[in-house]
Amino acid sequence: MDVREAYLKFFESKGHTPVASAPLVPDDATLLFNNAGMVPFKTIFTGEVPVPENPRATSCQTCVRAGGKHNDLENVGHTARHHTFFEMLGNFSFGDYFKEEAIAYAWEFVTEVLALPKEKLWVTVHESDDEAEAIWQKHIAADRIMRLGDKDNFWQMGDTGPCGPCSEIFIDQGAEHFNGPEDYMGGDGDRFLEIWNLVFMQYERNAKGELNPLPKPSIDTGMGLERVVAVKEGKLSNYDSSLFMPIINKVVDLIGKPYEYATGASYRVIADHIRTVLFLLAQGTNFSNEGRGYVLRRILRRAVRHGYLLGFTKPFMHEIVDTVVELMGHQYPYLSEKAPVVKEQIMLEEERFFKTIEDGIALFSEELKNTKDVFSGETAFKLYDTFGFPLDLTEDMLREKGLGLDTATFERLMTEQRERAKAAWKGSGDAHVEGDFKTLLEQFGENSFVGYGRMTGESKILALLSEGFGREESLHARHEGWVLLDETPFYAESGGQTGDTGLLDGVAEVLDTKKFFGLNLSKIRATATLNVGDTVTAVVDEARQEIERHHSATHLLHAALYEELGEHISQAGSLVEADRLRFDFSHPKAMTAAEIAAVEERVNLVVQRGLSNMTEEMDIEAAKQSGAKAQFGEKYGDRVRVVRFGDASIEFCGGTHVGSTSEIGMFVITKESGVSAGVRRIEAVCSKAAYDYFKQQRHLIGEAEAAVKNRDVLAGVERLKEQINTLKMELQDAQNAAKESLDAETINGVSVFVEEIKSGDVKGRIDELKNMNERVAAMLFQVKGDKVMIAAGVKNADAKAGDWIKAIAPMLGGGGGGRPDFAQAGGKDASKLPEALEASKAYITEALS
Numbered sequence: 147m148d149v150r151e152a153y154l155k156f157f158e159s160k161g162h163t164p165v166a167s168a169p170l171v172p173d174d175a176t177l178l179f180n181n182a183g184m185v186p187f188k189t190i191f192t193g194e195v196p197v198p199e200n201p202r203a204t205s206c207q208t209c210v211r212a213g214g215k216h217n218d219l220e221n222v223g224h225t226a227r228h229h230t231f232f233e234m235l236g237n238f239s240f241g242d243y244f245k246e247e248a249i250a251y252a253w254e255f256v257t258e259v260l261a262l263p264k265e266k267l268w269v270t271v272h273e274s275d276d277e278a279e280a281i282w283q284k285h286i287a288a289d290r291i292m293r294l295g296d297k298d299n300f301w302q303m304g305d306t307g308p309c310g311p312c313s314e315i316f317i318d319q320g321a322e323h324f325n326g327p328e329d330y331m332g333g334d335g336d337r338f339l340e341i342w343n344l345v346f347m348q349y350e351r352n353a354k355g356e357l358n359p360l361p362k363p364s365i366d367t368g369m370g371l372e373r374v375v376a377v378k379e380g381k382l383s384n385y386d387s388s389l390f391m392p393i394i395n396k397v398v399d400l401i402g403k404p405y406e407y408a409t410g411a412s413y414r415v416i417a418d419h420i421r422t423v424l425f426l427l428a429q430g431t432n433f434s435n436e437g438r439g440y441v442l443r444r445i446l447r448r449a450v451r452h453g454y455l456l457g458f459t460k461p462f463m464h465e466i467v468d469t470v471v472e473l474m475g476h477q478y479p480y481l482s483e484k485a486p487v488v489k490e491q492i493m494l495e496e497e498r499f500f501k502t503i504e505d506g507i508a509l510f511s512e513e514l515k516n517t518k519d520v521f522s523g524e525t526a527f528k529l530y531d532t533f534g535f536p537l538d539l540t541e542d543m544l545r546e547k548g549l550g551l552d553t554a555t556f557e558r559l560m561t562e563q564r565e566r567a568k569a570a571w572k573g574s575g576d577a578h579v580e581g582d583f584k585t586l587l588e589q590f591g592e593n594s595f596v597g598y599g600r601m602t603g604e605s606k607i608l609a610l611l612s613e614g615f616g617r618e619e620s621l622h623a624r625h626e627g628w629v630l631l632d633e634t635p636f637y638a639e640s641g642g643q644t645g646d647t648g649l650l651d652g653v654a655e656v657l658d659t660k661k662f663f664g665l666n667l668s669k670i671r672a673t674a675t676l677n678v679g680d681t682v683t684a685v686v687d688e689a690r691q692e693i694e695r696h697h698s699a700t701h702l703l704h705a706a707l708y709e710e711l712g713e714h715i716s717q718a719g720s721l722v723e724a725d726r727l728r729f730d731f732s733h734p735k736a737m738t739a740a741e742i743a744a745v746e747e748r749v750n751l752v753v754q755r756g757l758s759n760m761t762e763e764m765d766i767e768a769a770k771q772s773g774a775k776a777q778f779g780e781k782y783g784d785r786v787r788v789v790r791f792g793d794a795s796i797e798f799c800g801g802t803h804v805g806s807t808s809e810i811g812m813f814v815i816t817k818e819s820g821v822s823a824g825v826r827r828i829e830a831v832c833s834k835a836a837y838d839y840f841k842q843q844r845h846l847i848g849e850a851e852a853a854v855k856n857r858d859v860l861a862g863v864e865r866l867k868e869q870i871n872t873l874k875m876e877l878q879d880a881q882n883a884a885k886e887s888l889d890a891e892t893i894n895g896v897s898v899f900v901e902e903i904k905s906g907d908v909k910g911r912i913d914e915l916k917n918m919n920e921r922v923a924a925m926l927f928q929v930k931g932d933k934v935m936i937a938a939g940v941k942n943a944d945a946k947a948g949d950w951i952k953a954i955a956p957m958l959g960g961g962g963g964g965r966p967d968f969a970q971a972g973g974k975d976a977s978k979l980p981e982a983l984e985a986s987k988a989y990i991t992e993a994l995s
Contacts, residue, residue, distance in 0.1 A: 241362030523555025
């Protein structure tokens with residue numbers, strides 16, 4: 147049985163309009179997500195928008211709850227019915243029916259459509275609601291009705307506004323399954339399961355807390371699909387139902403381990419969370435470090451962490467997407483459409499987290515050994531800052547152990563980090579930190595960067611430092627710190643180019659490289675013990691090649707801007723990464739589309755020329771005389787490095803570059819924007835990132851073609867614009883018609899209208915007049931081109947519209963007819979309209995006299 151479909155069809159048969167599920171991100175600044183079935187109708191209940199034509203509605207609303215007072219996130223997987231994503235079935239009355247019908251509908255659906263046994267059903271009402279109890283006694287025995295107080299059976303939207311008592315339907319899942327101290331009707335146990343909540347919205351609470359009756363009481367109900375499906379299928383847990391078991395079975399197939407309910411919380415977390423992640427991504431929410439995107443990220447990472455507990459060591463969540471689409475794609479077709487892109491997004495996010503999860507878990511486990519009651523806030527911060535563990539993920543892990551967290555220390559460290567970020571030092575790339583670098587410089591001098599010509603080589607460890615830059619003789623596995631190599635192929639962040647990552651083969655991962663007062667230090671995470679004096683093989687990550695391509699493209703962009711926009715162009719900042727570049731420059735106004743296209747073309751033409759990189763060191767004065775442009779924020783000595791690409795670009799630069807412009811491949815400007823007054827910013831991609839961008843754009847074009855139903859997107863858009871213009875004109879006609887007043891003449895108590903109208907349509911105006919008058923006779927004429935449209939309507943009057951129009955239409959060279967209450971015709975001779983108006987008035991006057 148498809149419970150979702152059965153519910154909607156049932157209420158449609160009761161006169162309700164089925165309403166599609168609203169987006170999970172609501173048009174409501176007070177909510178993070180749609181968290182209840184009534185949220186899309188909130189403005190109707192509050193009176194902010196008018197009641198729709200049909201005051202009855204029904205829906206199956208997708209909802210997300212992740213934290214807050216509901217505690218859904220921390221309970222998911224550990225209880226039988228908590229979810230972050232769920233579907234809420236609901237029927238709503240906006241001032242139409244009330245308690246009598248709402249109760250009858252609920253009882254009929256539960257006992258006849260779902261065919262749940264009446265002997266297992268119980269009902270609760272508010273302790274003050276005599277009316278609801280009396281109505282329920284028509285359907286269920288009085289001894290199966292309980293009265294509860296405000297905590298359980300009173301609902302309100304906020305501190306003020308619409309509110310009212312509730313009535314809930316419970317089902318007894320059986321004493322043979324539940325026999326705890328709270329497993330009684332009204333208790334907190336799972337034996338008696340709430341399956342439906344009916345809210346009788348009959349009051350408005352004012353600022354003083356007083357309850358005043360609403361002029362039009364309304365109904366808001368909610369029935370959780372997951373609970374009802376489980377009950378209908380005879381399952382004691384939502385997760386055992388057909389909505390979740392296919393997902394759990396897919397996880398079983400992927401990990402190769404059997405699922406048992408008693409020990410299967412991690413399977414259930416994954417099954418729940420993949421639904422949430424899929425729906426949010428498919429509806430346009432993306433992973434980020436704030437707001438809804440952060441909630442999405444922490445839900446995915448929580449699922450990945452539980453996957454890690456099961457034994458997953460590589461991305462797996464994206465492989466479950468197709469199973470969810472098979473289950474829910476029929477009801478929500480956009481899941482199928484978005485699945486390929488969503489799977490890629492999930493996989494990339496998983497990859498980022500899996501890179502650090504093992505070491506993070508190891509650090510967490512190590513700290514647990516030293517924890518009695520309260521876990522270290524410093525370690526929690528390190529898990530967040532270094533390993534990407536959201537705070538609530540750490541809290542979740544601690545909750546499983548029954549431990550608390552030193553949140554005060556965590557917050558203090560977070561505040562200090564924010565302050566450091568604000569004070570980040572701009573300049574040569576030297577990091578502004580505390581540390582005994584003077585001693586290092588005196589002992590070793592500036593170490594040599596040898597990475598221009600090679601990406602690997604043997605190096606000696608001159609010094610090891612802790613994360614706080616204290617000197618160490620050794621660094622042990624899973625610990626982080628800094629290494630000073632005598633010769634390093636790792637480029638230190640400088641001039642906008644990001645620092646290199648890579649390996650000290652067999653002993654450490656290189657996470658970043660920075661410059662500290664002339665010393666190139668690499669941040670490392672040890673995988674084995676390192677000692678001062680060891681010789682290691684340093685290997686730069688291949689991402690360097692993509693960084694070099696973007697760096698060289700930045701030089702070509704700088705030159706192209708200079709040539710295209712003028713000599714006032716000067717660099718104001720830059721960022722060069724493996725998958726993008728950002729270039730800030732002085733310019734008084736936004737670039738035009740033509741200017742952007744011209745700059746992009748200039749760069750690509752240089753790329754295609756395959757100009758060789760001619761780099762040399764020279765005296766700074768000679769470099770200036772050569773026309774080389776200086777990089778923003780750089781500090782230069784007497785000798786400088788100059789990078790030249792033929793006649794296209796020449797700049798001071800200490801960074802690494804391609805050997806030929808042809809290696810850049812393709813250059814695409816993705817965005818032009820303002821940074822501050824007089825400073826513009828260009829964002830661009832090249833090489834592999836440009837190809838990825840091209841694929842994304844091709845996908846978007848495909849979506850646009852589908853949306854406008856035309857392979858020629860512009861033609862499709864033009865068609866839509868024409869349709870919009872037509873609708874606007876029709877709307878304007880309707881608005882004009884509303885403003886055009888008609889004068890009535892009263893004959894024997896009947897309001898008579900005989901007029902020519904200029905806007906609207908004659909049939910629609912006749913309907914309006916019949917709705918506005920108890921007794922009416924109306925004939926309206928409207929000239930359209932060389933034709934005349936005629937309509938007549940009669941309500942509660944001694945005249946027949948069909949006879950009336952048959953008498954008048956021939957005068958205009960036309961004919962027509964209809965029913966006694968309504969008739970219409972068309973005429974061909976508009977010049978006879980004055981005579982027709984006079985004859986029409988005479989006819990109806992005689993008929994009514």
